[in-house]
Amino acid sequence: xxxxxxxxxxxxxxxxxxxxxxxxVIALSGGVxxxxxAALAYEAVGDQLTPVYVDTGLMRKGETEQIRETFAYMDSLxxxxxxxxFLDALDGVVDPEKKRHAIGEQFIREFETVARDVGAExxxxxxxxxxxxxxxxxxxxxxxxxxxPEVVDFEGIVEPMRDLYKDEVRxxxxxxxxxxxxSERMPFPGPGLAVRIIGExxxxxxxxxxxANHVVEVELEEYDPWQAFxxxxxxxxxxxxxxxxxxxxxxVRSVESRDGMTARAQEIDWETLQRIQSRIxxxxxxxARVLYDVTHKPPATIEYE
Ligand code: XMP
Numbered sequence: 001x002x003x004x005x006x007x008x009x010x011x012x013x014x015x016x017x018x019x020x021x022x023x024x025v026i027a028l029s030g031g032v033x034x035x036x037x038a039a040l041a042y043e044a045v046g047d048q049l050t051p052v053y054v055d056t057g058l059m060r061k062g063e064t065e066q067i068r069e070t071f072a073y074m075d076s077l078x079x080x081x082x083x084x085x086f087l088d089a090l091d092g093v094v095d096p097e098k099k100r101h102a103i104g105e106q107f108i109r110e111f112e113t114v115a116r117d118v119g120a121e122x123x124x125x126x127x128x129x130x131x132x133x134x135x136x137x138x139x140x141x142x143x144x145x146x147x148x149p150e151v152v153d154f155e156g157i158v159e160p161m162r163d164l165y166k167d168e169v170r171x172x173x174x175x176x177x178x179x180x181x182x183s184e185r186m187p188f189p190g191p192g193l194a195v196r197i198i199g200e201x202x203x204x205x206x207x208x209x210x211x212a213n214h215v216v217e218v219e220l221e222e223y224d225p226w227q228a229f230x231x232x233x234x235x236x237x238x239x240x241x242x243x244x245x246x247x248x249x250x251x252v253r254s255v256e257s258r259d260g261m262t263a264r265a266q267e268i269d270w271e272t273l274q275r276i277q278s279r280i281x282x283x284x285x286x287x288a289r290v291l292y293d294v295t296h297k298p299p300a301t302i303e304y305e
Contacts, residue, residue, distance in 0.1 A: 001168040004175045008040065011160040015044035015124070018158050024122035025115045027107075028053040028071065029190060030063045033126035033161065035182045036173045038071070040160050041124045043176070047076040050118045054110045056103070057083030057206065058192030061214040070182060082110045090194065090201040096305035099201065103191045121155040128161050128169055130259045165259050186217065186227045187260065195305040196231035205232050205248070208284050212250050215279045220254050223266055228254035230280065231304045238281075238288025247288025250280055255302055263297040 001007060019041075026038045028051045038051045051074055053067050064079065071077050089106040093099050115123075161169055166187065173183035193209045194201050212230035220228040234249045252273070257263035277290040293300070 001164070001171055004171050008172060008175055011040055012044045015041050015158055015160055018156060019045050019048060019122050022048070022121040022155070023119055024049045024124050024158065025111070025118065025120040026051050026124040026126070027111055028067060028077075029126075029188070030059060030067050030182075030185075031126075031188050032166070032169055032173055032182055032185055033128055033187075035070070035126075035178060036169050036176065037124055037126035037160055038074075039176045039178055040172070041158065042074050047074075049074075049124065050076045050078055050114065050120065052078045052080065052111055052114045054080045054082050054107060056086045056107070056192060058086060058103070058194050058201070060188060060193075060217075061210050066181060070179060078114050080110050080114065082106070085110070087201070087203060092200060094199050096195070099194055099305065100191050103194055107190075115154075122158055123154045123156075124158045124160070126161060127159045128164050128166060130165065130261055132162065133261070167258065186225065186229075189303055195303045196229060198231070198233050198304055204286070208232060208248055208250070208286060211284055212252075212280045212287070215276060215283070216252050216254070219272060219276050219279070220266075220268065223254060223268065225254045225266055226257035226260070226263065227302060228252075228266075233291075233304065236289050240285065240288070245286075245288055247286050248284075249289045249291065250287050251291045251293050251304070252276055252280075253293040253302070255297070257297075257302070260302060263302050265294045265296055268292065 024041065024045065026034065026041060026049060028034050028038050041049045051071060055064050068079065086103065086106055089102045090099060093102050170183050189195050193206055196209055197205050209230065209232050216228050216230045231251045232248050233251045235246050236249045238245050238247050254266040254268060255263035256266055273292055280290050281287050
């Protein structure tokens with residue numbers, strides 16, 4: 001992108017002109033895309049925009065608190081605690097596409113409630129260029145594209161960043177002074193930790209996944225990965241204290257990428273991998289094993305489901 005200031009000015013006018021005197025909503029996920037779109041739109045129309053953060057319980061450690069703090073300046077911010085409802089919706093669901101679907105449906109229900117409540121005519125979305133490309137193909141059902149517009153009868157959809165790549169969005173986020181935590185944050189999938197848990201999502205697995213993801217993010221920060229995370233991929237035998245246990249197997253993945261369409265597994269030094277292993281197995285009683293994923297994309301995807 002050549003001139004970020006010019007881009008921001010142009011988009012502020014475009015958003016204000018598009019929304020006019022009406023009301024708009026945006027789903028905030030805590031990721032850089034929706035955060036940047038929300039900040040842009042809020043700057044353009046102020047409290048005519050209601051940013052909605054749905055706490056699905058599938059978020060990263062500390063994410064809800066982070067959102068509350070970062071967006072405290074937006075008087076219209078709504079935080080919906082839907083953790084129990086998401087767990088209910090995921091109860092017994094094992095198939096990856098069905099999981100994505102259940103999450104997408106529940107998300108729409110939560111969001112729709114607020115959109116109707118505030119009488120929103122417009123939907124602002126943080127869709128970026130690679131999202132549109134992946135959704136056009138059949139790679140996976142992408143929960144931040146499609147879905148929402150069909151359910152609530154919006155007069156219009158505003159997607160200020162639809163032609164940007166991720167690195168360009170980060171430039172805009174920096175320009176808007178969103179703070180390093182948001183602008184430099186690794187991408188995080190819409191369905192959250194659910195796609196980092198193979199099989200059924202339970203409260204117990206979520207707690208392990210959340211802590212393990214946090215350890216990996218912190219320990220691998222110096223490698224400046226596109227994404228670094230942990231996934232629960234099954235169970236295996238291990239020894240904890242004097243007992244043989246059947247515990248969780250946690251896979252650690254760290255990749256370099258420009259846009260998520262292709263990715264390279266990063267080479268991590270042994271000492272760092274051992275530190276991650278020892279923290280994850282040490283801090284989580286139920287984890288028996290930690291593996292490092294060396295597969296590029298393709299043939300693997302970045303996430304596990
Ligand atoms: P995959 O796993 O397909 O992921 O290689 C490519 C990039 O997309 C992210 N991802 C998602 N982002 N909603 C999102 O907003 C989703 O449903 C979703 N699924 C995957 C993934 O984290 C990676 O950066």
